[in-house]
Amino acid sequence: MSKVDVLVIESDAVRAQSIVAALQFLGYHPQRGEECAAAADSTHAWRAVFVGTIGDAEEAERQFALLGSAAAHVPVLLAADSAWAPRLNAASSPFAARVGRVDFPLRYEQLAETLRSLYARLLGGGRRGEMRFVGGSQPMMRLNALIRQVAPFDSSVLVLGESGTGKEMVARTIHECSPRRDKPFVAINCGAIPAELLESELFGHEKGAFTGAISARKGRFELAEGGTLFLDEIGDMSLTMQVKLLRVLQERVFERVGGAKSQRCDVRIIAATHRNLEQAIANGQFREDLYYRLSVFPMELPALRERLEDLPVLIDEFNQRLARRGLGRVRLGASALQALNGYAWPGNVRELCNLVERMAILYPQREVRACELPEKYRGHVTMEEANGGAALLAMMDVQQPAASSAEAARTGVDPMLLPEGGIDLKDHLADIEVGLIRQALDVTGGVVAHAAKLLRMQRTTLVEKLRKYGLQSGGLAA
Numbered sequence: 001m002s003k004v005d006v007l008v009i010e011s012d013a014v015r016a017q018s019i020v021a022a023l024q025f026l027g028y029h030p031q032r033g034e035e036c037a038a039a040a041d042s043t044h045a046w047r048a049v050f051v052g053t054i055g056d057a058e059e060a061e062r063q064f065a066l067l068g069s070a071a072a073h074v075p076v077l078l079a080a081d082s083a084w085a086p087r088l089n090a091a092s093s094p095f096a097a098r099v100g101r102v103d104f105p106l107r108y109e110q111l112a113e114t115l116r117s118l119y120a121r122l123l124g125g126g127r128r129g130e131m132r133f134v135g136g137s138q139p140m141m142r143l144n145a146l147i148r149q150v151a152p153f154d155s156s157v158l159v160l161g162e163s164g165t166g167k168e169m170v171a172r173t174i175h176e177c178s179p180r181r182d183k184p185f186v187a188i189n190c191g192a193i194p195a196e197l198l199e200s201e202l203f204g205h206e207k208g209a210f211t212g213a214i215s216a217r218k219g220r221f222e223l224a225e226g227g228t229l230f231l232d233e234i235g236d237m238s239l240t241m242q243v244k245l246l247r248v249l250q251e252r253v254f255e256r257v258g259g260a261k262s263q264r265c266d267v268r269i270i271a272a273t274h275r276n277l278e279q280a281i282a283n284g285q286f287r288e289d290l291y292y293r294l295s296v297f298p299m300e301l302p303a304l305r306e307r308l309e310d311l312p313v314l315i316d317e318f319n320q321r322l323a324r325r326g327l328g329r330v331r332l333g334a335s336a337l338q339a340l341n342g343y344a345w346p347g348n349v350r351e352l353c354n355l356v357e358r359m360a361i362l363y364p365q366r367e368v369r370a371c372e373l374p375e376k377y378r379g380h381v382t383m384e385e386a387n388g389g390a391a392l393l394a395m396m397d398v399q400q401p402a403a404s405s406a407e408a409a410r411t412g413v414d415p416m417l418l419p420e421g422g423i424d425l426k427d428h429l430a431d432i433e434v435g436l437i438r439q440a441l442d443v444t445g446g447v448v449a450h451a452a453k454l455l456r457m458q459r460t461t462l463v464e465k466l467r468k469y470g471l472q473s474g475g476l477a478a
């Protein structure tokens, strides 16, 4: 039987049932405190405690004591209306820094996010606060549960997924949620380093080992000692190197290039590839024995098109990253979001991240309409789709503007209708002008002369308008 890992202190049976079910769904093994007889159960490896309705205070104290020494460090999931809320949240409370709020009726997404951020705070020491690994879709919740399950162990992990799906981010998250988090995370792209250099990159070399080796140098295995080594694009590694890597994985020893001394290493391996390794094995390009060594715990990342419901939360995360770099937030209007929902995202999350940054530079602090997206992203919004997309927008909790004309259906805004409260005509026309100029620049890759041609105006007139609207910034008009 699996170890119990979350203690549930909740005297309301209905609530207890729902929190237990939710935690189980997320991959935990919760148990109600009233069903745990004694603290002697040393098999318990507590990872969290839930504190909800306190029926009998004395009984609740007994249950809390079941945590034993874990009470000093485990995250606390606290029902917003718990009688213990003031005690646990108090500034002087030793729990204050590791309390996460839980509301009823329970929402899986909120619970998963609360746990994720609590672990990030506790285990990652705040370092990862810079870059949050987000996504509340079913596939991402499953992935999060897997990350948490595998993180504490030293098992090798093989992360599979299309380009840009977040493979490196998963590797870093596993490292930061593992007991190795205070030791280095070292990444190496096995596909980008020429085969003849990879060996010395991985294992280091002694002085004079080869022409140009003017001094001894540590390899990535040594640099990652005690921590995690991320072998990216492992599918691109030559067969010769695969043999050498297999030996280190089996024996945990290696030698520097040109060196005779064997060195022991304590490194957790996480490998990733966008290639189909089973196919590569069939083609004789990848060793089967290495594959089994690496894929003790395989993880497949879903493509972004399979979890489009994550778009808003990802966009929000990228906006926050941009804000930290001093760039403006980008707001995507209903029509733009709808267009992005119809796109196939071959470059996955990385492509979305790049698009958000580009839009933030082009349209800082204002809403972007579908017609302002680069052409390939708006291609999918036909009039019919735009009209029939209301349900999707409702699902995404996005306000759909009143639309009556074809233009409105395409862009979500009807520029020909006078709004109820009137309009500042000069500003409105300027907006339209700026929008069209931006599109022209977009289509022509920022070449002003070509954009001017598209807009049927003199280049000098366009330059003047760019100056007037402050559009030169961001390198656009270059």
Ligand SMILES: Nc1ncnc2c1ncn2[C@@H]1O[C@H](COP(=O)(O)OP(=O)(O)OP(=O)(O)O)[C@@H](O)[C@H]1O
Residues within 6 Å of the ligand: 131, 132, 133, 134, 135, 161, 162, 163, 164, 165, 166, 167, 168, 169, 170, 274, 314, 317, 349, 350, 353
């Ligand atoms: N779930 C996520 N939450 C937040 N950001 C993400 C997520 N997934 C990916 N990203 C971001 O998307 C970008 C690409 O992620 P990453 O480099 O991990 O992908 P990858 O699969 O290793 O890509 P490649 O195949 O191109 O090497 C990074 O900026 C990363 O921070």
Ligand SMILES: [Mg+2]
Residues within 6 Å of the ligand: 167, 168, 232
């Ligand atoms: Mg990568």
